[in-house]
Amino acid sequence: MMTLNHLHIDRIHLDDRIKEYVVELVVSTRDPSRHGVPIEGLVDFGASPRATIALTLAARANAFLAGRGYVLPQDVKDVAHQVLRHRVILSYEAEAEEKTSDDVITTLLEHVPVPDLIVRDPPGSQSLIGIERDAFHRTAQEDPQ
Numbered sequence: 001m002m003t004l005n006h007l008h009i010d011r012i013h014l015d016d017r018i019k020e021y022v023v024e025l026v027v028s029t030r031d032p033s034r035h036g037v038p039i040e041g042l043v044d045f046g047a048s049p050r051a052t053i054a055l056t057l058a059a060r061a062n063a064f065l066a067g068r069g070y071v072l073p074q075d076v077k078d079v080a081h082q083v084l085r086h087r088v089i090l091s092y093e094a095e096a097e098e099k100t101s102d103d104v105i106t107t108l109l110e111h112v113p114v115p116d117l118i119v120r121d122p123p124g125s126q127s128l129i130g131i132e133r134d135a136f137h138r139t140a141q142e143d144p145q
Helices: 004-010 016-030 050-065 073-087 092-096 101-111 125-142
Strands: 043-045
Touching: 004 050, 016 043, 016 050, 016 073, 016 101, 050 073, 073 101
Parallel strands: none
Antiparallel strands: none
16 A cells, blocks of 8 residues: 555655665675675675665655655665664674674775765755645644554
């Protein structure tokens, strides 16, 4: 069932370069040498391809809550720990070095190149998203079910 949240979040623009960034982050959990991420031997199992879906959805939600109609690389970074934390299974070596999943994710975010984007809002787009977001919050407060 599609909720009001999904309808709004699905309308948040996700540039192809950000989609590629998300894919690179997730793939780098399984193949850290791809971007020279120094986590070799620390991860037994990296995030599955389905993590890209969760990461893009969470980034869209983050942009929506910020009142934007588009996702920025920072939105991906802001939600990466929450989305990937349980999807990155550490090795015994990592545990011996007292590394956490958050440490590994932070290292990924520091090494995987962030796409360069020039953001230009179409006239009225930001206010439209803000109006829709405010309307959603009012509806949610009026009907707490």
